[in-house]
Amino acid sequence: MYKFGEINTYEGVLDLKGVVKEVDVEEMEEALNICDLSTLSQKYKTWIKHMPRVKPYYAVKCNDDALIVKELADLGAGFDCASKNEIKLALEAGAKSEDIIFANPCKPPSHLQYAKEKNIMASTVDTEFEIYKIFEHYPESNLVIRFRCEAKVAQCPLGDKFGCNAEEDAAALMLLAKSLGLSVIGTSFHVGSGCSEYPAYNRAIATAKNLFKFGELLGFDMKLLDIGGGFPGADDNKFAAIAEIVNMSLNKYFPDEKVEIIAEPGRFFVASAYTLVCKIHAKREVRAGKKVDVKMYYINDGVYGSFNCVLYDHQEVTVEHFLEEDDNLKKFKTLIWGPTCDSLDKIIEDAYLPNLSCGDLIAFPNMGAYTVPIASPFNGFMVPKTLYFKAI
Numbered sequence: 001m002y003k004f005g006e007i008n009t010y011e012g013v014l015d016l017k018g019v020v021k022e023v024d025v026e027e028m029e030e031a032l033n034i035c036d037l038s039t040l041s042q043k044y045k046t047w048i049k050h051m052p053r054v055k056p057y058y059a060v061k062c063n064d065d066a067l068i069v070k071e072l073a074d075l076g077a078g079f080d081c082a083s084k085n086e087i088k089l090a091l092e093a094g095a096k097s098e099d100i101i102f103a104n105p106c107k108p109p110s111h112l113q114y115a116k117e118k119n120i121m122a123s124t125v126d127t128e129f130e131i132y133k134i135f136e137h138y139p140e141s142n143l144v145i146r147f148r149c150e151a152k153v154a155q156c157p158l159g160d161k162f163g164c165n166a167e168e169d170a171a172a173l174m175l176l177a178k179s180l181g182l183s184v185i186g187t188s189f190h191v192g193s194g195c196s197e198y199p200a201y202n203r204a205i206a207t208a209k210n211l212f213k214f215g216e217l218l219g220f221d222m223k224l225l226d227i228g229g230g231f232p233g234a235d236d237n238k239f240a241a242i243a244e245i246v247n248m249s250l251n252k253y254f255p256d257e258k259v260e261i262i263a264e265p266g267r268f269f270v271a272s273a274y275t276l277v278c279k280i281h282a283k284r285e286v287r288a289g290k291k292v293d294v295k296m297y298y299i300n301d302g303v304y305g306s307f308n309c310v311l312y313d314h315q316e317v318t319v320e321h322f323l324e325e326d327d328n329l330k331k332f333k334t335l336i337w338g339p340t341c342d343s344l345d346k347i348i349e350d351a352y353l354p355n356l357s358c359g360d361l362i363a364f365p366n367m368g369a370y371t372v373p374i375a376s377p378f379n380g381f382m383v384p385k386t387l388y389f390k391a392i
């Protein structure tokens with residue numbers, strides 16, 4: 001019998017249908033997350049194969065489940081932490097302080113003091129105010145100047161919130177750091193989460209090269225380039241295409257191996273580790289005359305729970321059913337709603353599924369990124385339970 005709260009093992013391929021049957025998901029109130037920790041080591045291998053020069057610092061914000069963080073620490077990943085609690089989590093998982101970058105350009109002073117206590121040496125900055133704050137609270141810290149360089153298309157652009165103007169402000173920030181006796185060790189950027197304009201990485205790496213030159217002129221030991229996140233979750237072909245561009249740019253602009261290259265992937269590692277299994281508890285048929293136009297299902301998780309990724313992360317989720325596939329299985333236009341009374345709680349409006357009934361289960365693959373840490377029990381509907389698995 002599979003157990004919650006521990007890591008269940010399997011041989012060969014994880015049999016989702018078997019798990020769902022054995023756990024008796026039909027009897028559960030809340031939805032079930034099936035987390036396969038083995039996908040993390042596969043993703044780690046994929047990363048190293050395609051971008052051997054770039055060390056991944058997992059962006060903890062993407063999924064802060066302690067077992068995920070521990071698994072990645074065991075694999076040798078570093079960590080991008082945005083807060084005191086994320087730093088604590090990474091340290092508890094076994095990460096060393098030098099394997100953590102405090103990559104939130106706007107840090108509360110108490111979090112900065114915690115970073116100091118824990119010897120977290122590198123911090124991203126993008127304003128003069130943050131540089132003065134670091135001067136006051138943690139002057140021994142090493143600064144990484146984050147500049148803005150966005151992809152033309154991304155699921156979640158970040159440039160309105162973070163990143164200094166590389167042409168107009170980055171040099172001034174470095175001069176300020178110099179005048180305060182602080183140390184700048186490199187630059188960082190984030191092209192936007194879920195980036196689909198891959199040459200953005202090339203533009204950003206070329207810009208970083210110019211900033212490195214300026215930093216070196218000021219006498220800084222420029223030794224860290226952080227290429228941020230933005231890598232796809234489930235599609236490793238797309239990842240390989242990005243890696244090709246990144247490698248080419250690094251060879252062109254940063255051939256010197258003395259410069260350490262890191263990245264802050266979130267989605268890449270965890271998206272495909274989770275499949276969410278939900279139960280239909282209500283159904284409605286929208287008719288146009290005598291014909292059923294759309295079948296609607298109401299399920300036990302929604303946009304206030306795991307599917308917050310539909311609202312905040314602009315994810316397009318996909319759905320699978322558990323009926324035996326056969327050529328005669330008629331499919332209908334389907335809309336899936338979450339369980340709350342809010343009409344915003346809409347998960348998918350253009351799926352095609354067979355005729356399903358109350359009590360039937362449906363599954364959503366690739367649900368590991370920007371889902372779990374943000375889910376709330378709004379309207380009294382519980383967030384999903386998670387079952388962990390690992391191949392032996």
Ligand SMILES: Cc1ncc(COP(=O)(O)O)c(C=O)c1O
Pocket residue numbers: 059062080103104158190192193194228229230231264265266267268
């Ligand atoms: C500073 C920073 N680094 C890394 C990430 C992770 O990005 P992704 O999940 O696209 O790899 C984010 C996401 O918001 C971020 O803000």
